[in-house]
Amino acid sequence: MTMDSISATNGHSNGDTNGHSNGSNGFNGTTKRPVRIAGSSGGFTDRQRAIQDLARCDVDCITGDWMSECTMSWHGAAKSEILAKGDTGDRPGLYDPSFMANVTPALPLLAEKGIKLAVNAGASDTEMLAKAVQAAVKDAGLNLKVAWVQGDEVLDVVNRLLKQGEKFENICFGGELKDWGFDPVAAQCYLGGAGIAEALRQGADIVICGRVADAAPTIGASMWWHGWNRDDAKDLDGIAGSLIAGHLIECSSYVCGGYYSGFKDLFNGCENIGFPIAEIFADGTCAITKEPGTGGEISVGTVASQLLYEIQGPQYYGSDVVAVLEGINMVQEGKDRVLVTGVKGKPPPTTTKVGLTAHGGYQAEFHFYLVGLDLEQKAEWTEKQVRASMGKNVDRFSCLKFTLNGSSPEDPKNQDVATVDFRVFAQTKDRSLVIKDSMEVPGFNRWCLENFLQSCPGATIENDIRQSAGKPFYEYWAALLKQDEINHKVQFLWDGQSVDVPPSKIMELYTTRQWSYETKDPLPLSSFGPTTRGPLGWRVLGRSGDKASDANIGFFVREADEWDWLRSFMTVEKFIQLLGPEYNGKLVERFEIPGIKAVHFLAHDHLDRSYNATSTYDGLGKNLCEYLRAKYIDIPNSFLRRGRI
Incomplete structure (x- = not known):
């Protein structure tokens, strides 16, 4: 895919379309063009063709997410058992078992085109995976530099802080860790993208990470390309924009039509939905496109659906920045191209999430x-x-x-x-x-x-x-850990050197709970005219997901009058009513994103202790939205005349 085939509007220039060279700083003459980042994996179950096929596209960097809270527990618990028995080093790696088969065929293309690779497939054995990649590079006779990021494994830090009186309150359902009733065997915190950016600045071609946040590879690549500094307040909007771009492509084909509640329009080509590509501009604005010649689509609907997946409130927290979501807007610029604007950045938090198993x-x-x-x-x-x-x-x-x-x-x-x-x-x-x-x-x-x-x-x-x-x-226990307690480093395999990655100098303390509100100036539901009883999903799209034991769900519509109705109709009380017997009596929070006509809810502890321990079918929260879209409500006839989704 060449950039000549994609139009750019709103003052954004795609710049030069020539090939890339290793160590590119993102400048073409006097114009800094956007960095093009592809999302190759949303988890260990994703398709193995991704990295090689995306390397054939016109991209600067390929990212991928191979980790989740359930795989953190699996690998972390397995590592604790190995260490308890005495680790001889002669054992299978505790990194993602599918990763090497995905990356190895792509290595020649990465080298030929100068495409960077940053992934979080390291799980609980990041160094071992990095060395396996280095060995594959050597076997292929290539000259690619491999680095790896450490600091996410923090069980020793957690145990030390517990002795000093740290409470490690659960961010989903409350309570102190000392009252949990279980002894942690593993703990991993969520690192940001700063380590990845530093590795790329030092000349790395491939960066292997353990538990960095899902969007961190995109943030790191964008910070490197655009020269952003998370200690500089003027760069926060840009970094926040890259955080949201990373969130949009972190689950690969989700943003291209996977899990989209408007899926009935996408049957043609559904056997091979494409992988996404984000163009991230110097102001943090991004355009989402996709791998050419594949099924699915990039539309305001599919991008809004992914935006609403696994968020928790009006602020999206990262270790490098906090992105404010309420002002986001999306515009369909052309076929399979959506421009995302309006993301605002705030200083990074003093803490990051830590998951204990x-x-x-x-x-x-x-x-x-x-x-x-x-x-x-x-x-x-x-x-x-x-x-x-x-x-x-x-x-x-x-x-x-x-x-x-x-x-x-x-x-x-x-x-x-x-x-x-x-x-x-x-x-x-x-x-x-x-x-x-x-x-x-x-x-x-x-x-x-x-x-x-x-x-x-x-x-x-x-x-x-x-x-x-x-x-x-x-x-699984989700809590917060102070960022200045983390030993964040980048290790360079080509020369044995390392670089410390200190936390940002402008961090701020944020409250655990975000703001929650009902709509301003709701309209009387009777003002929308006669209604017909039917499923909510006849006119309302949506998406749901998990964050530890919390479940999030966002509903959105396509038309302005439907937005006025949705925001007036979908109150916290109505949401609880629709949940019916599924409601557990715990806190439900609500906020709005007018630019995509969306109302978002966070249902605390809805998933019963998260995926690995849950007693429900829907341990990942992915089914909650479709359950609620099937519930019968009174829908204005004027909306139904437009057809059913």
Whole structure:
């Protein structure tokens, strides 16, 4: 893709379209052109073709996100077990296992075109992954310099501060770490992009990170390219713009139509939705485009959808800057090109997020399939039988849930649609309750199975009952750590040297809770005319996600009158009403982004302790939006005449 094929408006110039050279400072003659950054991965499950295919595009840097809170727990707990046994060094790496297969075929193209690479695939073994990449570079006969960023592993810091009286209050549901009831085995804090920027300034071609924030690679590449300094207040808007650009491309194809609630318009080419490219200008404005020749789209709708994913409030916190979201605007500049403006920057916070992992115990689940009529009574029958088999052992479970999931339609068209899942979910610190060496020994599995022959009519069990055999699970605690407690460094493998990365000199202390409000000057709902009862999603789009145990959801619309209706209709009270029995009684916060016609909510502790420990199906919060879009409300007929989404 050449930049000649993409129009630029609003005073932004795409600049020169020639090839790039290693060490480019971003200047072309007297004009500093935007840096072009591609997003190659939103997690370890993403497609392996990404880095090589994006290296064929006209980009300056490729970034990628291979980490999440669940993978932090997995790798962190595994590392603690290895260290407890005595680490000989002769072991598999605890970095992302898919990364090398993704990056190795792309190395010749990265070298040929001078494209930088910055990723957070290091997990709990960043140095080992960096050395594996260096070995692959050497095997390919290339001259690429590899650096890695350290400082995110902070269990020793957390333990020291605990002894000094630090509380490490949970930022999702409150409480002090000392009262958690679990002993942390791993702790990783979220580093910013400053270390990546320093590595690139020193000549690195590839920068391997552990737990940097998802947007940090984009921030680091932008700070390097544009010469921004996070100690300089005049650069904060630019850095904040790069933070939002990084957020938009950090989940790869999400911003190109993945998870988009308007997906029905994108079936053509959905087998291969493209990866995104952000052009970040010297003022922090960005234009989002995508890999050519692929499915999906870049539209105000898809970009707004990704903006609303996994945010927490009107301020988006990063270790390098705080971005204020309320003034964001988006303009469709052309096919697959959206200009994002209006991001304002504030000084970085004195703290950053730290995630602590502990062994939570053991969990198991058993699934009965119930069919047809009288499903609630059949579920009640089955629960009574299982509880009777457990007897007093019921009290030994820290979590025991029986849930009937699904319903049979009237006059079902086939047996499968008449079949629902009756799930029995259990957690305990007592391993013997769920993990047995023999089916002859009573335990969770046996207590469920032994009732099979006295079941209700039509009950059966799934044909794969391995989940009922039990497995370890991890608890996760999200808190804040002072940035000046972090030993943030960049290590250069080509000469063995390192550089310290001190925190910003202009950090500010922010309150834990952000501002929350209902709309100003709401309009009477009756002013929108006659209504028809139907699903919210007939006219309202949205997106939801997770932040530890919190769930966020943003709703947005396309038309100005629909925005007036949405902001007036979608109050905190209405949101709680729509949640129905899913509401847990905890704090719900609300704010608005008028420029994209969006109302955002944060539901505290909605996900029951986060992904690795949750007892819900929707451990990542991704399904919450579609649940609420399916709820029936009164929709103005004037909106419905425009059609259904």
